[in-house]
Amino acid sequence: MLFGASMFFTDYSMTPAALGRALEERGFESLWAPEHSHIPASRRTPFPGGTDLPKRYYDAMDPFITLTAAAAATTTLNIGTGVCLLNQRDPIQTAKQVASIDHISAGRFLFGIGVGWNAEEMENHGTVFETRAKLVRERVEAMKLIWTQSKAEYHGEFVNFDPVMAWPKPVQKPHPPIIVGGAFPHAARRALRYGNGWIPIAGRGGFDLPNLLQRFRALADELGRDPAEVPLSFFGGIEDLDLLKRNRDLGIARTVISLDSDPADKILPVLDRWAEIIRQVGS
Numbered sequence: 001m002l003f004g005a006s007m008f009f010t011d012y013s014m015t016p017a018a019l020g021r022a023l024e025e026r027g028f029e030s031l032w033a034p035e036h037s038h039i040p041a042s043r044r045t046p047f048p049g050g051t052d053l054p055k056r057y058y059d060a061m062d063p064f065i066t067l068t069a070a071a072a073a074t075t076t077l078n079i080g081t082g083v084c085l086l087n088q089r090d091p092i093q094t095a096k097q098v099a100s101i102d103h104i105s106a107g108r109f110l111f112g113i114g115v116g117w118n119a120e121e122m123e124n125h126g127t128v129f130e131t132r133a134k135l136v137r138e139r140v141e142a143m144k145l146i147w148t149q150s151k152a153e154y155h156g157e158f159v160n161f162d163p164v165m166a167w168p169k170p171v172q173k174p175h176p177p178i179i180v181g182g183a184f185p186h187a188a189r190r191a192l193r194y195g196n197g198w199i200p201i202a203g204r205g206g207f208d209l210p211n212l213l214q215r216f217r218a219l220a221d222e223l224g225r226d227p228a229e230v231p232l233s234f235f236g237g238i239e240d241l242d243l244l245k246r247n248r249d250l251g252i253a254r255t256v257i258s259l260d261s262d263p264a265d266k267i268l269p270v271l272d273r274w275a276e277i278i279r280q281v282g283s
Contacts, residue, residue, distance in 0.1 A: 032082030
């Protein structure tokens with residue numbers, strides 16, 4: 001099982017370059033950056049985490065910029081959006097950003113995506129909450145064409161453009177892995193339909209992992225997809241060695257820990273504890 005770490009990078013957190021180097025030195029496989037373009041003042045939509053919305057959600061930097069800094073400071077660490085809110089992004093421009101960061105990182109980019117939960121945030125981008133999932137699917141389909149064809153065109157309900165030429169093409173072929181975030185069954189179905197991985201969030205919904213995996217594999221069989229092609233990455237890993245070993249043995253591909261947006265003096269001791277856990281889980 002691989003281990004990653006996620007942080008909302010802010011102007012008061014540990015820098016992405018410093019965190020990337022620290023993770024790489026301690027045996028982590030990946031660094032993930034979440035995304036929120038802004039938080040509307042209305043706060044009409046409740047936070048799925050069940051608490052008040054943490055301040056870091058308001059303060060988050062752009063993930064493509066922070067991850068580029070991390071990529072430049074490391075050599076083996078994978079970097080990923082965890083997750084990119086593709087429902088709020090232009091697909092042509094985002095396709096170029098993904099391909100560019102894949103080049104800057106020498107093929108180390110993981111494209112985590114989601115459909116979003118904050119209705120008023122996406123409404124400010126012109127996205128209708130009820131149709132956001134279909135919008136994201138069309139944007140993914142269109143981006144795949146841009147990444148793989150010299151002249152790409154797409155004509156859907158929400159995404160529509162005549163032939164375009166856009167370079168660079170990604171280093172990873174046919175494109176960086178698309179890892180879909182969200183809960184079962186809807187996000188799992190999206191991951192199986194057009195993704196290369198699925199990110200359920202540990203600790204939300206009180207799910208039973210063996211049962212969840214059984215249902216996921218049954219859904220994969222129903223959709224004609226090999227579940228091995230859509231590995232699971234759990235966000236929200238906790239310091240429980242026995243639990244982590246059980247998850248490893250169940251076939252979880254990656255555990256991602258969530259770090260607070262703190263400076264290095266608070267983050268490094270946490271990473272040191274996890275370095276020992278990583279060693280023990282891998283032994």
